[in-house]
Amino acid sequence: MTSRERGLSLLAAAAVTFLVAGPALTRVPRALGDSGEYFLMTEALFRHGGTDLRPEDAAAMDEALRRGEIEGAFEPARESYVADRNGRARSLHFWAYPMACLPARALLHLVGGNEQKALPITNALLLLLALLRGGIFSAVPAPRRFLFAALLLVSPAAWFVPWPHPEVFCCALVALGLAAQREAHPAAAVLLVGLASLQSPPLLLLALVLFARALRDPRHRLAASLALVPAFVPFAFSLWSFGRLSPLSASAASPQFLSASKALELFFDLDLGLLPYVPLALLGAIAAPLLAWRSRPTARLALESWGVLLAMAFACTATTNWNHGTAGPSRYGIWMLPLVFDTLLLPLAAASVSPRARKAALVVAVLAIAVQGAVVAARGGFDPRPDYLEHSYAARFVLRHAPSLYNPSPEIFVERTLGEERSAQEPVVYRVEGRCRKMLVQKRYWMEGLARCGPPARTPDFKELAPESRRREWVYVEY
Numbered sequence: 235m236t237s238r239e240r241g242l243s244l245l246a247a248a249a250v251t252f253l254v255a256g257p258a259l260t261r262v263p264r265a266l267g268d269s270g271e272y273f274l275m276t277e278a279l280f281r282h283g284g285t286d287l288r289p290e291d292a293a294a295m296d297e298a299l300r301r302g303e304i305e306g307a308f309e310p311a312r313e314s315y316v317a318d319r320n321g322r323a324r325s326l327h328f329w330a331y332p333m334a335c336l337p338a339r340a341l342l343h344l345v346g347g348n349e350q351k352a353l354p355i356t357n358a359l360l361l362l363l364a365l366l367r368g369g370i371f372s373a374v375p376a377p378r379r380f381l382f383a384a385l386l387l388v389s390p391a392a393w394f395v396p397w398p399h400p401e402v403f404c405c406a407l408v409a410l411g412l413a414a415q416r417e418a419h420p421a422a423a424v425l426l427v428g429l430a431s432l433q434s435p436p437l438l439l440l441a442l443v444l445f446a447r448a449l450r451d452p453r454h455r456l457a458a459s460l461a462l463v464p465a466f467v468p469f470a471f472s473l474w475s476f477g478r479l480s481p482l483s484a485s486a487a488s489p490q491f492l493s494a495s496k497a498l499e500l501f502f503d504l505d506l507g508l509l510p511y512v513p514l515a516l517l518g519a520i521a522a523p524l525l526a527w528r529s530r531p532t533a534r535l536a537l538e539s540w541g542v543l544l545a546m547a548f549a550c551t552a553t554t555n556w557n558h559g560t561a562g563p564s565r566y567g568i569w570m571l572p573l574v575f576d577t578l579l580l581p582l583a584a585a586s587v588s589p590r591a592r593k594a595a596l597v598v599a600v601l602a603i604a605v606q607g608a609v610v611a612a613r614g615g616f617d618p619r620p621d622y623l624e625h626s627y628a629a630r631f632v633l634r635h636a637p638s639l640y641n642p643s644p645e646i647f648v649e650r651t652l653g654e655e656r657s658a659q660e661p662v663v664y665r666v667e668g669r670c671r672k673m674l675v676q677k678r679y680w681m682e683g684l685a686r687c688g689p690p691a692r693t694p695d696f697k698e699l700a701p702e703s704r705r706r707e708w709v710y711v712e713y
Contacts, residue, residue, distance in 0.1 A: 257396040257617040258354035263304050267559035269398040270311025271325045275332035280339050285329040286322035287315050304350040318475040326481045328468045330432035331400035353398035360406035368413035378582045381599045385575040388606040390511050390562040393618045400433040404569035412576045420448035421457035428465030436549035440542050441465050487552040497547035504629040506564040514602035519577040525591040529584040539577040557649045561618045625650045637672040638712045670713040
């Protein structure tokens with residue numbers, strides 16, 4: 235790297251630091267969703283080196299709440315603690331992310347700062363590390379590394395920096411793992427993605443794929459095997475503590491909820507999918523196998539990446555809370571972003587790819603950065619608000635002008651139309667300026683729906699539904 239390039243990179247690093255870390259340093263941390271558990275686990279680890287919740291841990295969080303060092307409610311988080319085999323209260327989620335926050339917590343304690351900012355500050359540092367090491371200071375030839383860093387910066391991942399949640403932790407480690415893979419360090423790639431999977435188990439699938447690649451070279455087999463071991467720590471810990479592979483399987487996830495259609499929603503749904511927020515990057519990644527078809531290894535790698543993405547998305551659908559708290563796309567999509575961006579840029583990496591295809595991939599990547607920058611700016615920059623109880627701009631546009639084109643999972647439509655987390659107990663109607671545009675209804679509520687909106691252009695044929703579910707099957711009706 236020349237002195238000029240080094241200077242530009244340092245200038246870019248300074249700009250990245252200002253943009254990404256600003257909200258984490260300035261705003262009061264807020265307990266949202268599962269983040270209450272992560273605050274409590276960080277408190278417990280800092281106070282007594284354990285993850286079990288003790289009265290003094292809860293009292294300390296109540297005091298921080300009273301002093302205004304944190305906002306939100308912790309009662310839901312305390313209800314997520316369950317007794318282990320020794321009767322100690324333990325969180326349903328693993329403690330890798332809270333442990334990663336301890337250095338920042340110790341430093342804030344030392345200087346007398348707001349110690350609860352340790353979580354968002356850690357998020358900012360991890361994302362900065364991913365941007366700098368995986369992009370600006372990567373050994374991967376330009377422009378691929380700069381494009382990757384820019385795509386990651388102006389993406390929904392940056393919105394989660396202020397969130398005291400592990401999405402950035404996972405996203406950053408995946409980005410670093412992919413950077414290590416690009417630089418021919420397979421064991422490091424396995425280790426980094428395996429560490430990311432500690433908080434997002436579906437990422438274990440990506441770690442296993444990287445591990446399989448490493449096994450092809452005898453020189454890396456031992457190191458890669460050792461690097462994979464940490465990924466299984468949560469399962470061992472859960473077996474030791476609760477007698478099952480995951481405490482989440484008792485309440486928050488179940489195989490019966492697995493769904494291929496919901497898996498596709500993580501990419502294409504107009505509310506919680508990636509499409510409204512990284513549209514060109516997603517479409518470019520889909521087109522990557524076609525652009526790289528002259529280079530069979532590159533095309534095969536792109537197809538393999540999509541196989542992993544779809545498999546991980548399918549594993550995510552086991553959750554019982556599909557329309558969960560988020561800003562922009564589903565939180566599950568955040569740690570998939572680095573692999574989507576990496577797939578988009580694959581045609582740039584192979585000399586055997588035609589110049590025209592490489593140029594097309596470059597143009598798409600540059601335009602994707604511009605579009606994502608516009609989306610980030612339109613949503614208020616890097617400090618957005620939670621919006622999982624309202625429809626996105628894309629969903630609102632389609633529901634207004636062509637409602638028959640958008641038929642999401644009922645949970646998404648119900649909660650975002652009603653603006654609250656609850657199941658439907660009556661027809662749910664989306665209106666535009668008082669006019670019915672779309673209704674979700676069951677046969678038993680059909681007369682009530684007619685009373686609200688009148689007859690639609692097409693009346694659903696409830697007889698087509700399975701006999702045992704005719705009255706309780708939710709169907710969409712457009713107006």
